[in-house]
Amino acid sequence: MLAIDVNRLRKQFKVQKNREGLKGAVLDLFKREHTLVTAVKDISFQIPQGEICGYIGENGAGKSTTIKMLTGILVPTSGQIHVNGFVPHKDRERFVKEIGVVFGQRSQLWWDIGVIESFRLLRKVYRVDETDFKRRLDELIETLDLGDLLNRPVRKLSLGQRMRCELVAALLHQPSILFLDEPTIGLDIIVKTQIRDFLKKINREHGTTILLTTHDLQDIDALCSRVIMLDDGHIIYDGGLNELKDRWSKGREIVFQFTDAVSLDRVNSLTAGLDVRWTKENEMAAKVWIPREMNVSDVLARVVSSAEISDIKILETNTDEIVREIYRTGSPEAGEGIRG
Amino acid sequence: MVSAYFDFVRIRFLTMLAYRVNYYSGIVIYAINIGAYYFMWRAIYGDAETLGGFTAAQMTTYIAVSWMARAFYFNNLDREISNEIRDGSVAVQMMRPISYLLVKMMQGFGEGIFRMLMLMVPGMIVAVLLFPVSLPTDPMRWVVFFVMLWFSFLINSQLNLLTGLFAFFVENNEGLMRMKRVLIDLLSGVLLPITFFPGWAKTLLEWLPFQAITYLPSSVFTGRLNGEEVWNALYVQIAWFLVLIVPILLMWRSARKRLFVQGG
Numbered sequence: 001m002l003a004i005d006v007n008r009l010r011k012q013f014k015v016q017k018n019r020e021g022l023k024g025a026v027l028d029l030f031k032r033e034h035t036l037v038t039a040v041k042d043i044s045f046q047i048p049q050g051e052i053c054g055y056i057g058e059n060g061a062g063k064s065t066t067i068k069m070l071t072g073i074l075v076p077t078s079g080q081i082h083v084n085g086f087v088p089h090k091d092r093e094r095f096v097k098e099i100g101v102v103f104g105q106r107s108q109l110w111w112d113i114g115v116i117e118s119f120r121l122l123r124k125v126y127r128v129d130e131t132d133f134k135r136r137l138d139e140l141i142e143t144l145d146l147g148d149l150l151n152r153p154v155r156k157l158s159l160g161q162r163m164r165c166e167l168v169a170a171l172l173h174q175p176s177i178l179f180l181d182e183p184t185i186g187l188d189i190i191v192k193t194q195i196r197d198f199l200k201k202i203n204r205e206h207g208t209t210i211l212l213t214t215h216d217l218q219d220i221d222a223l224c225s226r227v228i229m230l231d232d233g234h235i236i237y238d239g240g241l242n243e244l245k246d247r248w249s250k251g252r253e254i255v256f257q258f259t260d261a262v263s264l265d266r267v268n269s270l271t272a273g274l275d276v277r278w279t280k281e282n283e284m285a286a287k288v289w290i291p292r293e294m295n296v297s298d299v300l301a302r303v304v305s306s307a308e309i310s311d312i313k314i315l316e317t318n319t320d321e322i323v324r325e326i327y328r329t330g331s332p333e334a335g336e337g338i339r340g
Numbered sequence: 341m342v343s344a345y346f347d348f349v350r351i352r353f354l355t356m357l358a359y360r361v362n363y364y365s366g367i368v369i370y371a372i373n374i375g376a377y378y379f380m381w382r383a384i385y386g387d388a389e390t391l392g393g394f395t396a397a398q399m400t401t402y403i404a405v406s407w408m409a410r411a412f413y414f415n416n417l418d419r420e421i422s423n424e425i426r427d428g429s430v431a432v433q434m435m436r437p438i439s440y441l442l443v444k445m446m447q448g449f450g451e452g453i454f455r456m457l458m459l460m461v462p463g464m465i466v467a468v469l470l471f472p473v474s475l476p477t478d479p480m481r482w483v484v485f486f487v488m489l490w491f492s493f494l495i496n497s498q499l500n501l502l503t504g505l506f507a508f509f510v511e512n513n514e515g516l517m518r519m520k521r522v523l524i525d526l527l528s529g530v531l532l533p534i535t536f537f538p539g540w541a542k543t544l545l546e547w548l549p550f551q552a553i554t555y556l557p558s559s560v561f562t563g564r565l566n567g568e569e570v571w572n573a574l575y576v577q578i579a580w581f582l583v584l585i586v587p588i589l590l591m592w593r594s595a596r597k598r599l600f601v602q603g604g
Binding site: 113 | 348355358429431432437438439511596
């Protein structure tokens with residue numbers, strides 16, 4: 001069954017136009033002018049149950065708007081959404097019982113009361129059975145290491161502590177889908193890693209479907225098997241992370257550390273006949289670029305068999321670079337021309 | 341589920357209790373207000389026996405009880421809602437399987453109970469000691485008064501919900517909230533009993549919900565309304581409570597459609 005099914009989804013906002021000058025201000029007072037902004041432009045995608053899907057794009061690409069429609073906060077202008085078989089904005093109160101949501105920039109805990117009080121209140125709000133709640137809470141507290149925070153009021157928690165509590169709050173009612181809007185924003189690397197491991201764990205153990213937006217591509221690398229990339233309201237890529245890397249990576253590079261000094265001519269002769277490019281790093285090291293169609297082992301075999309090597313390093317284009325390239329050019333197609 | 345709603349009352353009460361120091365000054369402010377109006381009305385009455393159908397003694401009691409009732413029903417739900425809409429946190433609240441508006445009402449009630457215990461009761465004791473306030477002796481009148489006070493809270497909170505929800509439709513509803521606050525104090529009868537308004541205004545006010553907030557319960561408490569009139573006053577309150585549900589729901593529904601979460 002599909003966890004999320006989105007068809008030709010569109011969202012338009014009416015944005016007030018402020019006219020210039022005193023005359024404009026007076027005119028605005030009587031007759032407002034509006035411009036129509038389309039934030040999400042007829043996107044379609046399907047996410048099966050149990051998948052962790054990354055939803056990425058530049059600021060203002062329409063990510064948050066999509067999440068808000070998927071969680072039933074915003075009503076779409078046109079198109080269909082089915083999440084867990086519900087139309088989110090129609091059947092809100094029943095629908096939200098089955099989902100968990102974490103907004104990195106917004107707290108869903110009550111500011112003035114202790115963390116545990118918030119959890120107890122959420123238990124009642126979601127009508128979670130007392131024994132289920134206890135078991136679930138113990139498990140979450142243990143994996144997220146929250147034991148000593150429980151009695152503190154939320155306003156006295158650090159961002160990292162609060163974020164972990166937010167995750168617990170979103171998962172207490174055991175939702176089958178978890179929406180995360182920039183869950184690791186502003187967190188240190190230790191908390192980030194902890195949260196990533198935790199998300200992987202609940203996905204593995206409970207089959208929770210996770211859709212997350214992020215600007216931190218390491219989140220994507222660590223968690224997602226699939227990526228949807230949004231640009232200016234359009235989906236520009238939807239597929240596996242590895243395919244994205246394969247398709248847009250500019251090949252791989254190998255750095256060889258030789259035992260003796262080498263020249264560019266010498267290394268070029270090692271791989272004569274192969275479509276590779278050498279550059280010299282320093283006296284004893286050279287880097288070779290290999291197009292992605294070619295097997296790394298072919299090049300390795302040639303070099304290793306005829307030269308003394310003390311060290312080898314294989315460099316893969318990382319996701320950051322690929323995505324930066326796509327953002328910069330605006331579409332994956334344009335990226336094609338730049339490669340090579 | 342119901343217990344979740346009660347938890348919102350309890351938690352708001354505890355939160356208010358945590359900030360109770362703010363409220364010690366409130367007792368003084370309310371006492372000063374009652375005092376100021378008491379002396380003002382004494383000057384206005386002079387030698388007159390009755391004004392606007394009130395004896396001087398009834399007026400004193402009316403002022404004291406109106407301000408004390410205000411301590412209970414007054415809340416800042418409009419401001420809370422409008423702030424939550426403007427900073428976008430209303431989105432988080434709507435992601436819970438629970439009614440946002442009911443939660444707000446419950447939080448207002450938690451605040452009301454707190455104000456009743458911390459402001460109204462001690463304030464009333466101070467007022468009775470300082471001014472010639474005469475309390476009714478008939479226990480039935482007390483019971484009816486507290487029922488009516490409950491409806492005062494409901495109606496006032498409903499008006500607050502309506503005002504707060506306006507933030508969905510305009511970018512800044514600060515002006516509207518201020519106007520509402522002044523209107524309620526003026527037209528509900530806290531500042532001036534409805535009988536003192538000119539005839540046409542009286543007729544108009546009888547058709548507005550404001551008098552149901554202060555004037556009617558205070559009139560019952562001071563003994564200006566008797567027998568059948570008491571029940572009629574209560575019916576007016578109940579009617580307004582029911583009527584006001586309609587615009588709130590309509591507004592909520594259309595707000596949901598045009599909800600624009602700020603910063604999204």
